[in-house]
Amino acid sequence: MSSELVDLFFTAFHILVMLFVLIFAVRRIVFGERKMKLVYFAFGMTSFLLSDLYWLVYGVVRPGTRMPFAANEIAEWAMFLMFAASLDAAVPKPRRLPPGKMLAAAIFTLGNTLLWIGWSGEWVQDVLTGVCVGYLLCMIVACLAQTGALRKAEWILWGLLCAILLAAQAGTFYGPEELRQPLDTFCYILLFVCLAALFLRALALRKTAFPEKSCSLSFAVFAWTILTMYMSAGMWYNFALAADALSFPMMYTALGREAA
Amino acid sequence: MIYAENILLCIAVPLLISLLFLRGKTRRFVLNFLAGMVLCLLAAYISGYLQQASGLDANDAAIFLSPIVEELMKLLPVLFYLLVFLPKERALTDTAVGIGAGFATFENCCYMLSFGAESFFYMLVRGMAAGVMHIASILATALWLIAVRRLRVFSFSAVLGALSISMAVHALYNLLVSGEGPFPVIGCAMPLAAAVLLWHLHQKFAKH
Numbered sequence: 315m316s317s318e319l320v321d322l323f324f325t326a327f328h329i330l331v332m333l334f335v336l337i338f339a340v341r342r343i344v345f346g347e348r349k350m351k352l353v354y355f356a357f358g359m360t361s362f363l364l365s366d367l368y369w370l371v372y373g374v375v376r377p378g379t380r381m382p383f384a385a386n387e388i389a390e391w392a393m394f395l396m397f398a399a400s401l402d403a404a405v406p407k408p409r410r411l412p413p414g415k416m417l418a419a420a421i422f423t424l425g426n427t428l429l430w431i432g433w434s435g436e437w438v439q440d441v442l443t444g445v446c447v448g449y450l451l452c453m454i455v456a457c458l459a460q461t462g463a464l465r466k467a468e469w470i471l472w473g474l475l476c477a478i479l480l481a482a483q484a485g486t487f488y489g490p491e492e493l494r495q496p497l498d499t500f501c502y503i504l505l506f507v508c509l510a511a512l513f514l515r516a517l518a519l520r521k522t523a524f525p526e527k528s529c530s531l532s533f534a535v536f537a538w539t540i541l542t543m544y545m546s547a548g549m550w551y552n553f554a555l556a557a558d559a560l561s562f563p564m565m566y567t568a569l570g571r572e573a574a
Numbered sequence: 575m576i577y578a579e580n581i582l583l584c585i586a587v588p589l590l591i592s593l594l595f596l597r598g599k600t601r602r603f604v605l606n607f608l609a610g611m612v613l614c615l616l617a618a619y620i621s622g623y624l625q626q627a628s629g630l631d632a633n634d635a636a637i638f639l640s641p642i643v644e645e646l647m648k649l650l651p652v653l654f655y656l657l658v659f660l661p662k663e664r665a666l667t668d669t670a671v672g673i674g675a676g677f678a679t680f681e682n683c684c685y686m687l688s689f690g691a692e693s694f695f696y697m698l699v700r701g702m703a704a705g706v707m708h709i710a711s712i713l714a715t716a717l718w719l720i721a722v723r724r725l726r727v728f729s730f731s732a733v734l735g736a737l738s739i740s741m742a743v744h745a746l747y748n749l750l751v752s753g754e755g756p757f758p759v760i761g762c763a764m765p766l767a768a769a770v771l772l773w774h775l776h777q778k779f780a781k782h
Binding site: 348353354357358360361364365368371374375382383385386388389392395399 | 731
């Protein structure tokens with residue numbers, strides 16, 4: 315099977331999962347549960363679904379070519395903002411904004427944005443994507459802090475892991491030539507180990523008495539899968555895409571439990 | 575080379591005069607139709623500028639940039655009307671359809687003057703595809719905005735969501751018709767399918 319066909323298969327899987335989750339969410343909204351968190355989630359899913367559909371069609375119509383700036387990017391920005399709004403509505407207020415953690419999230423986003431610009435060379439769209447992703451990350455961090463989903467040691471560990479990841483990714487650009495390949499492999503391992511750890515943590519919290527914790531963590535899983543996708547290429551990208559697809563039912567059930 | 579401003583002038587003047595004699599919903603529709611034609615011209619100017627600035631060729635600019643510019647231009651008056659005049663739902667969808675119809679009509683006029691109108695079949699397909707697509711995309715935006723208002727989640731992100739939906743649908747159409755093999759057929763069928771779906775949704779919205 316050619317690599318383009320494999321890419322299309324993974325994208326189609328992603329679309330199918332989104333479609334199912336969207337149908338469930340819309341049914342829930344139509345049959346009475348008009349909670350803001352579910353409405354925003356469904357709207358965000360619709361935007362992402364269309365963006366993905368565009369990506370799929372592009373892959374079929376123009377295989378092997380690089381996509382210029384297109385409407386699907388705007389759909390992704392909308393999706394980030396609407397998911398942030400959904401999480402904002404899911405976690406009780408007043409929101410306690412932890413300044414240090416928020417600053418760390420902003421710096422992490424800035425680092426990622428600089429790396430995206432380094433990879434693609436497209437300033438405007440990467441800066442705008444960075445703003446939207448940054449807003450979502452800050453919202454996730456605020457909600458994680460608000461709900462106490464992570465212990466102090468875990469916050470420090472995640473902070474360190476994010477710093478190491480950014481440094482290693484920067485090393486793949488500016489480091490010595492012979493170190494670039496090992497650093498690249500190290501980044502993939504780190505990204506996917508962290509992803510697995512977040513998944514397991516979110517699954518463990520699935521049935522606790524504090525659904526808002528599970529909600530915050532499942533959105534964190536989603537954000538990590540997105541960052542993993544943006545940092546990956548080839549088959550790694552497809553694995554991240556599959557993980558991203560699995561984060562949708564996780565977010566939906568977390569939101570649904572909260573709403574119940 | 576066509577003189578789009580002159581074409582607009584020629585079509586707009588009778589419509590402008592007719593406004594003096596029209597009242598109520600008909601007058602509003604004609605006004606929106608005119609607004610749609612003006613927006614089409616403005617969108618063409620902006621797309622042309624962006625094409626130069628981005629370095630894309632004319633074909634790629636039409637496929638990738640035009641949906642973004644055109645849908646943004648169509649959204650702005652609908653959003654203005656919604657926020658300033660707080661219209662009823664029916665009035666909002668009527669406005670959206672008027673703007674979409676005007677936009678599509680002017681675009682088709684310019685297309686026919688550029689490429690000719692000899693083929694009856696091609697003109698029919700063009701009218702049913704590109705023409706319907708402009709109405710379907712702006713109507714989808716209007717219905718999204720109505721849903722957002724009903725569900726009390728009106729915000730910047732929700733408006734961006736509305737815009738992203740119309741842009742994505744329009745961009746998908748452009749991408750499909752630019753392809754080869756069965757893709758242009760799928761692309762041309764898409765606006766009609768979307769119009770049928772939106773008509774169904776529109777009826778549902780009107781009932782509930």
